[in-house]
Amino acid sequence: MNSFQASENLSRAKTFPLNCSRGNLSKTCPANDLPSRQALKIQGPQPPTCPDYFRWIHEDLRPWMKSGITKEMVMAPRKAANFRPVIVKGKAYVETYRKSFQTRDTFTLWGILQLLRRYPGRVPDLDLMFHCGDMPVVLRENFRPGARRQPPPVFRYCGHEEAFDIVFPDWSFWGWAEINIKPWGSLAGELKEGNRRMKWEERQPYAYWKGNPQVSQTRLDLLDCNITSAPNFDYKARIYNQDWLKEQEEGYKNSNLADQCIHRYKIYVEGRSWSVSHKYILACDSTTLLVRPSFHDFFSRSLLPLKHYWPITDDAAEICASIRRAVDWGNANPAAAQAIGEEGSRFVAEQVKMEYVYDYMLQLLKEYAKLLRYRPSVPEKAVEICSETMACAAEGRAKRFMDESLVERPAVAAPCVMPPPFDAASFGAVWRRKEEGMEGMKSWEREYEYRRDHNQF
The missing domain is CATH 3.40.50 (Rossmann fold)
Incomplete structure (x- = not known):
C-alpha cells in the first residue's frame, strides 16, 4: 500500500455524518462534532499549484498588506454587514446583524462549516464581516490615498474596480433553495x-x-x-x-x-x-x-x-x-x-470544481488571518454553529441541498499550493492577453x- 492509499483509507475511516438524533434537534452542537480538530497528516504526492485566479487573493488583500487589520477596522462596517463569522480553535460562531435576501446567509455559513469539515485543524482563527447584498459597500472614493481612515475589510460575493470588497464564493455553490x-x-x-x-x-x-x-x-x-x-x-x-x-x-x-x-x-x-x-x-x-x-x-x-x-x-x-x-x-x-x-x-x-472552491476559501482565509493584528475571540452576542444546528432542523429543499453538499470526511489530499502574487511583468501580461x-x-x-x-x- 502506498502512502497516498494509506492516507485515503485513513480519511475514509474518519467519516463524520450528521448527528441528528431526536435529542439533538435543540440546535446545539454535539461535543464530538468533528473526529479531530487537528490537521490530518497527509502523505500523498505534492499537491498541484492552485489555478491562476488564486493570485487575485493577493490583490484583494493588498489594501491591508502594510497596515494589517485591527479589530476597529473589522467592526467599522457592522451596520452594513449581514453577519460576523468567527472561527476560534476550529469552532464556528456567528453574530447576526440582519437577515439577507432569501437564504444567501444560510448557505454561505453552511459553506464555511463544510470547509471546517473538509480541512479540520487547517482553518485559522478568524474574525470578519460578511455582506450578502448585490452592491459593493467599501467604495474606493471614500478612502483615497492620504485619507485618515483605512478601508474596512468586508467579504462579499463579487468585486468592482472601484471598491475594496473582498471576493468570496457565493452561496449557490451549496444550492439556491x-x-x-x-x-x-x-x-x-x-x-x-x-x-x-x-x-x-x-x-x-x-x-x-x-x-x-x-x-x-x-x-x-x-x-x-x-x-x-x-x-x-x-x-x-x-x-x-x-x-x-x-x-x-x-x-x-x-x-x-x-x-x-x-x-x-x-x-x-x-x-x-x-x-x-x-x-x-x-x-x-x-x-x-x-x-x-x-x-x-x-x-x-x-x-x-x-x-x-x-x-x-x-x-x-x-x-x-x-x-x-x-x-x-x-x-x-x-x-x-x-x-x-x-x-x-x-x-x-x-x-472551478468544488475541491478548488474549498481551496480558494481556505487560502483566502489563511492569507486574511495573517493580516489580523489581534487574537480573535468569541463575541458576546455570537452563537456557536455547526452542521447539526443548521441541517438537522432544516426542511424541504434547504434540507435536501444541505444533505447533498455535506462534507462527510476530511480531504484525502492537501490543499493546492498558493501561487505567488503578480509582479509587474505578470500583471501586465494578463492585461495584454485580454487586450x-x-x-x-x-x-x-x-x-x-x-x-x-x-x-x-
Whole structure:
C-alpha cells in the first residue's frame, strides 16, 4: 500500500455524518462534532499549484498588506454587514446583524462549516464581516490615498474596480433553495451529461438568454434583441423572461439548467451586479457571449476573450447588432466558435470544481488571518454553529441541498499550493492577453462587416 492509499483509507475511516438524533434537534452542537480538530497528516504526492485566479487573493488583500487589520477596522462596517463569522480553535460562531435576501446567509455559513469539515485543524482563527447584498459597500472614493481612515475589510460575493470588497464564493455553490438550483458539486455533473446529449453543431444556431430582465437596464436592453421585439429583423437572439413565481407553481419543470444547453450560443449579462448564472452558462459547452461586465466573482478575472468567451458590448444602441455579428461569425466559423465554448466549459469543470472552491476559501482565509493584528475571540452576542444546528432542523429543499453538499470526511489530499502574487511583468501580461483578445474580436467584426457588405453570408 502506498502512502497516498494509506492516507485515503485513513480519511475514509474518519467519516463524520450528521448527528441528528431526536435529542439533538435543540440546535446545539454535539461535543464530538468533528473526529479531530487537528490537521490530518497527509502523505500523498505534492499537491498541484492552485489555478491562476488564486493570485487575485493577493490583490484583494493588498489594501491591508502594510497596515494589517485591527479589530476597529473589522467592526467599522457592522451596520452594513449581514453577519460576523468567527472561527476560534476550529469552532464556528456567528453574530447576526440582519437577515439577507432569501437564504444567501444560510448557505454561505453552511459553506464555511463544510470547509471546517473538509480541512479540520487547517482553518485559522478568524474574525470578519460578511455582506450578502448585490452592491459593493467599501467604495474606493471614500478612502483615497492620504485619507485618515483605512478601508474596512468586508467579504462579499463579487468585486468592482472601484471598491475594496473582498471576493468570496457565493452561496449557490451549496444550492439556491428558493429557485431549485442544486449544489454545484452535483449540478456540474448534470450539465456535463446534458452536453453529451446534444453536440454543438446539432444545437439551435441562435443566442439564448433566460432570466429576470427587471433588475438592470442592460437586461431590459437585451429584450429589444428578441425576434418578437424586432419582427422585421432577426438579431439571432432568443430572449425569454423567467417568471419564477410561475415556475414555482409548476414545480420548476421548465427551469432545469441541464436541459437548457440546446443553443450554440448562450448570453451572460449582469443583473443588479454580477450573476451566479455565470458558471452555469460557461459550463454548457455553448459559446458564451459575455456582455461587458462591471463586476467580477472570484474566478472570472482569469477568463480571456476569444479563449473562454466572445465579448459583447453593453452599449444599448449596439448590443443587438453585437450579438448578431457574434452569431453570424460563429455559424460561419463553427470549429472556432465551438472551441471557445468547450474551453469555457473546461475552465469551470477543471478549475472551478468544488475541491478548488474549498481551496480558494481556505487560502483566502489563511492569507486574511495573517493580516489580523489581534487574537480573535468569541463575541458576546455570537452563537456557536455547526452542521447539526443548521441541517438537522432544516426542511424541504434547504434540507435536501444541505444533505447533498455535506462534507462527510476530511480531504484525502492537501490543499493546492498558493501561487505567488503578480509582479509587474505578470500583471501586465494578463492585461495584454485580454487586450489581444479584444483586438482579435474587432478584427473578426471588421471581416464580418466586409462580408456582409459584399453579400457573402
